[in-house]
Amino acid sequence: MAHKIYLAPVRGCTDDVFRTLFARHFSGIDRAVAPFFATRGGSIKETHLRQLLPENNASMPVVPQIMTNSPDDFRRFAHLLHGLGYDSVNVNMGCPHRRITGRGLGAGLLACPERIAAVLDAAAAVPLKISVKMRLGLDDPEDIFGILPVLNRYPLSEIIIHPRTAAQMYAGEPDRDVFRRCLSRSAHPVVYNGDICSLEGFNSLAALFPQAAGWMMGRGVLADPFLPGRIKGTAPHNDSVGRIRTFHDELFDRYGALLSGPTHIVDKMRELWVYLSRWFEEGPGLMRTLRKVRRAGEYRQAVNAFFERGPRRSKQTAGWSG
16 A cells, blocks of 8 residues: 655755755655745735745745634635645644644634634635645544534545644544544545654554554654654665764755854754654754854754764664654
8 A cells, every 4th residue: 555645844954955955965755735824914924934945945846834823814815826826735733832722723713603604604615725734623533523524515635633632732642543533524635634753653553543644754754864754665775874974964054054143053953853864773862952053153063973973873763743
């Protein structure tokens, strides 16, 4: 069976630069959902728009994601995407952070089925395929069974479900029983998202949910970039520290050309190492060093010294959900 694998939107990490270089050095991702764009009056920042330009997304198929509870903003943003040549848009109903949900955005939409319907009504006026990425609910995993009948009324291309509530954030176990019930109650294809961080874990999920339409991975891919390729059987037989280093160095150089100021570059790269450090047995020590680094030169010196010591791959890169 050919598994369809999506790259999850991890804000601060899986931008257009990351996606382009990932496709150059690794394999296995069929499609990426971009980190969300929040609109005000239907417009987005120029720096955000750059991440959607077709010429910056030629290496990996991308579905832009919008976070909004405004039908008018949704229509404006969707028409902008169509003008750029996109044929799909994803609606964020899953971001669990309280500063987001408290404004009725992200997973906060799950408390307002009528608002979801208003946004999806607006979708009928735009020439794009619409998908939804969502949690089970704000506090109660059973909330999703009040949302699915609303979603079933619309011609969505798919629903991506992270089987936790917003209150759980990324803690606790995903509710696989509720996800199983969603598969039978959804009128649309359902993609599984969350806690796929090893080949063994993926195989267990694939056996448990053979009817899943696809699999979304985020932090698991950041912690182990070879994982999608191993699932697809396209990864090299020997996972290479050298390939990780080349990928890292190209990311550093590209961000150095795009970002203003050494602090921004270091912060950007340090965010990646929060996950990537788990690929290495010596990763925790590197993270302790990087937390003290503020300048790009210091950062590069610390990372170069780390790679030159010949770090070893960790036996497992577990503990991250997408």
